[in-house]
Amino acid sequence: MVPFKFIHTADLHLDSQFKGISGVSDDIRSFLRESTFASLDRLMQLAVSEQVDFIVISGDVYDAQDSSLQAQLRFHEALDRFGEHGIGVYIIHGNHDPLDSPRMKTGKREHVHVFGPEFEQVTLLRRKDQKPAAVIGGISYPTAKVTENTSLRFRRSREESLFHIALLHANVDGDPAHETYSPCTRQDLIHSGYDYWALGHIHKRQILNELPYIVYPGNIQGRSIRETGAKGCYVVQVNEDGKADLMFHELDTVRWFQEEIPIDSMEGEEAFQVQVEDRMQQIRSECQGKMSIVRFVITGRGSLHEKLEEGRIAEELLHELHRKAVRSAAEPSGFEGLVWVESFHVRSGPWIDRNALLLEDSFLGELLRYGQHAREDEKSRSEVFRKALYPLMANRELSRLLNEAADEERNEWLQRAEEMAILLLSSHEEGGGGKIDED
Structure with a gap:
């Protein structure tokens, strides 16, 4: 040969x-x-x-x-x-x-x-x-x-x-x-x-x-x-x-990232901004000569969650980061090292003692145990989604989109539903959804 x-x-x-x-x-x-x-x-x-x-x-x-x-x-x-x-x-x-x-x-x-x-x-x-x-x-x-x-x-x-x-x-x-x-x-x-x-x-x-x-x-x-x-x-x-x-x-000239920003030990809005900008600099160093697009997923539990859930902090920071990126793109160096923040996804939660709640003989404790089992057991997870999404399946377009959803997306839905339940059942006031992107 x-x-x-x-x-x-x-x-x-x-x-x-x-x-x-x-x-x-x-x-x-x-x-x-x-x-x-x-x-x-x-x-x-x-x-x-x-x-x-x-x-x-x-x-x-x-x-x-x-x-x-x-x-x-x-x-x-x-x-x-x-x-x-x-x-x-x-x-x-x-x-x-x-x-x-x-x-x-x-x-x-x-x-x-x-x-x-x-x-x-x-x-x-x-x-x-x-x-x-x-x-x-x-x-x-x-x-x-x-x-x-x-x-x-x-x-x-x-x-x-x-x-x-x-x-x-x-x-x-x-x-x-x-x-x-x-x-x-x-x-x-x-x-x-x-x-x-x-x-x-x-x-x-x-x-x-x-x-x-x-x-x-x-x-x-x-x-x-x-x-x-x-x-x-x-x-x-x-x-x-x-x-x-x-x-x-x-071969790519534009690279996509999804980065987590945990808020567990974060104090105040300034610390959040510093963490975001530090991650952007890390991406810039990793992809020299390229443009990068990043989605930040905010995770963990902490006192900053309620403010993030309202949406104002992330929305204002996103606007400012976009303004700087547009200005940077117009400079001679152009798009080399440019980092564009696509969106912030709030996936964090209020501070709670989750382990203690899992042991509680309460409706919330039972709900959290059910959610944990669904995440760990594929059969149970499929049954949860089958029942929850059944009313939407009559719409052909919605049915197609829901069936095409990847496991990662479905697990994300489950997590968000759990967080909403914790907020409601723990007497936390529900915020504005924290959704800054167009998903």
Whole structure:
């Protein structure tokens, strides 16, 4: 087997609109919209500097079926750049950019192969000497919703000696945070005989299996608070023995964070402001040269909770931080090191002796014990939500949104309900909800 190197990327979502972020200036809004294209540029630079033989893109090149002309032109420009350096590009389309969506065709680019709606395999040649290096199998979404287990169509070719790569846009093992398109299991993929599954669709970077590798590279640029952390792609080096070595490379220009601010031992509004600004500086140091967007989740219990629950403290601080960020973005240094606070989420509570309440022979004690059991036992938690949300399920749109909620969100709802019960049943006056964002 000849050694070779390739890039595995997916979910480019070019020209994503970054909806739901309020208060930003026109300059910041333009920078955010440009960020997916900037990540694409970094992807091109990486492919050239690493001298890869080819690149595979596992679906969702565009963010929407009716992709903008700008997105299409920028992607075609990238394809031409890859071609100038002799880098082959192998593409499948996913649920955001299915084959039936209106867009420009890739044209007759010999170095580009777009897989169709039926499974097919192609043999690729190593760039430097045109020796056969690998077999790539793939299938694109013909329409936006594919509910068939398309992984069952993948079977190893007759060219047994070559490394086999599968391109699939799918939800493996039913990840609840994403729509269940092309559902399959790890065992389905393992039994196929392929050496490397280049997956797309799930935006969280993860290696599900080795021997064979089953890999989600995540998207190249986070687009919301659900997509925190570094985003990028994998460079994969395959040696003479067919062993793959994976190296992750960051490509994002905007990074999302969710940070906790505990108030347990906090005294006064000034201490809260200092804690927030200290965390912002830590983020700025961690992401030099990038713009960062952070959601602060206020946790713990303390005397500051009632004021935070009223909303005034967080709202005024948020306004001031936005004012400074807009001013900073207009300076020559621009967006390098800019930290934008997306929102404050009040998840704190008044000071109570929770352990003592859990032991109390009272309605509140029983309620807290019930809530604790629901958090720890999945069956009980599901039953709580089934009963609580039943009246809302008659509305189709609400039903869809509630069913798509991740476990983290559901646990958050449970915690908020418990805090409200503590406030009401402990004779604490209920505040204004503390909600500063637009969730």
